[in-house]
Amino acid sequence: MGPGERRGRVIRIALPNKGRLAEGARTVLELAGLEFEPRAERALQASLGEEFHALFVRAEDIPEFVADGAADVGITGRDLVEESGRSVETLLDLGFGRCRLVFAAREEGRIRSVDDIAPGTRVATSFPRLAGRFFREAGREVAIVPISGAAEVAPHLGVADAIVDLVSTGSTLRTNGLREVATILDSTALLIARRGLTADPGAARPVGELAAALESVILAQEKRYLMANVPRGALAELKRILPGLNGPTIVDILNGGDLVAAHAVVDRRDVYRVIAELREVGATGILVTRIERLMP
Numbered sequence: 001m002g003p004g005e006r007r008g009r010v011i012r013i014a015l016p017n018k019g020r021l022a023e024g025a026r027t028v029l030e031l032a033g034l035e036f037e038p039r040a041e042r043a044l045q046a047s048l049g050e051e052f053h054a055l056f057v058r059a060e061d062i063p064e065f066v067a068d069g070a071a072d073v074g075i076t077g078r079d080l081v082e083e084s085g086r087s088v089e090t091l092l093d094l095g096f097g098r099c100r101l102v103f104a105a106r107e108e109g110r111i112r113s114v115d116d117i118a119p120g121t122r123v124a125t126s127f128p129r130l131a132g133r134f135f136r137e138a139g140r141e142v143a144i145v146p147i148s149g150a151a152e153v154a155p156h157l158g159v160a161d162a163i164v165d166l167v168s169t170g171s172t173l174r175t176n177g178l179r180e181v182a183t184i185l186d187s188t189a190l191l192i193a194r195r196g197l198t199a200d201p202g203a204a205r206p207v208g209e210l211a212a213a214l215e216s217v218i219l220a221q222e223k224r225y226l227m228a229n230v231p232r233g234a235l236a237e238l239k240r241i242l243p244g245l246n247g248p249t250i251v252d253i254l255n256g257g258d259l260v261a262a263h264a265v266v267d268r269r270d271v272y273r274v275i276a277e278l279r280e281v282g283a284t285g286i287l288v289t290r291i292e293r294l295m296p
Contacts, residue, residue, distance in 0.1 A: 009203065010051060010053050011072045011206050012055055012073075013029075013052055013071065013072070013074065014054075014070070015055065015075055016057075016076060017059075021097045025075040028094060028217050029054075031292060031293070032210075032213035032216070032293070043056065059077065062080065062192075063080060067195075071194075072197055072203060072207065073192065073194075073207060074088075074192050075094065075190070076189065078185070079187040081192060083129050083130050084129075088195065089195055090192055091190075091191045092214055093189075094189040098168070098186075098188050100166070100184075101127060101130060101185040102164070102165065102167050104163050104165065104173050106155055107177045111162060120142070121140075122159070124162075125146065125147065126149070126151060126165070127165075128144045131164040134182075134184045151164070155178070164184060167180070193207060212295070217292070220293050223294055224290065226266050227261060227286070228261070228262050228283040228286040229253065229283060230261075230278070230282070231258050231259060235260070241277045241278060242278075247264075248262045249264065265291070
């Protein structure tokens with residue numbers, strides 16, 4: 001099939017224009033092979049090759065853009081998708097932008113659990129839908145105080161008694177004299193699509209290929225490619241040490257004598273152990289490198 005035969009309609013991708021998700025979205029797309037043109041930081045749109053076009057909008061608006069068809073797919077946080085209440089399809093969990101939506105109260109206050117919440121407690125948040133759902137399900141009657149911006153200062157200003165806000169490490173809460181009481185939602189970046197898009201003949205192939213390319217990048221981030229020269233007599237042990245995806249690949253070395261070359265994909269967290277065990281069986285020339293993309 002020639003290039004002209006592959007071209008369908010251009011798929012519009014809504015991307016965060018700034019904030020915690022913007023850099024991660026751009027990085028994962030570039031690693032998947034989609035280059036941004038133009039590359040100006042303040043550009044509102046950019047070409048991503050012949051089949052894709054990027055629209056840069058506020059991360060919180062992306063579920064709306066996708067649901068309404070202004071964009072075909074988008075990358076934004078799970079917290080923003082669920083807060084929007086819009087019906088979209090999740091194609092892939094991209095793994096970056098990890099954070100938690102939590103309920104937090106004053107460190108010196110009486111609230112230590114959800115059961116300690118008194119009726120009428122004022123809770124400041126920029127996530128009124130998710131916060132309201134959480135307290136209804138917990139059987140607690142609170143007054144939601146919708147705000148934008150930093151919620152952690154609200155209790156100190158007398159705006160609210162507690163907050164619902166995003167945290168990554170929790171250090172900002174501690175700095176402001178707040179304690180986490182409960183986790184409402186774990187969030188990461190998602191690739192979302194408008195409902196019915198994957199059944200659209202003009203969009204199904206490029207969107208499927210986009211999701212597969214991004215998934216290959218995500219899988220590769222947790223893996224490493226390892227090569228080593230190993231004595232033939234250690235091959236039985238090698239299969240245990242280097243299980244890889246389908247076991248290690250063994251290659252004869254020209255003039256290698258008793259040595260063979262072993263290649264395998266290993267988990268990033270196992271590299272230290274694997275190297276130590278390879279050295280125990282006499283392996284030499286051990287090389288570990290990153291993988292850009294991995295299609296299992």
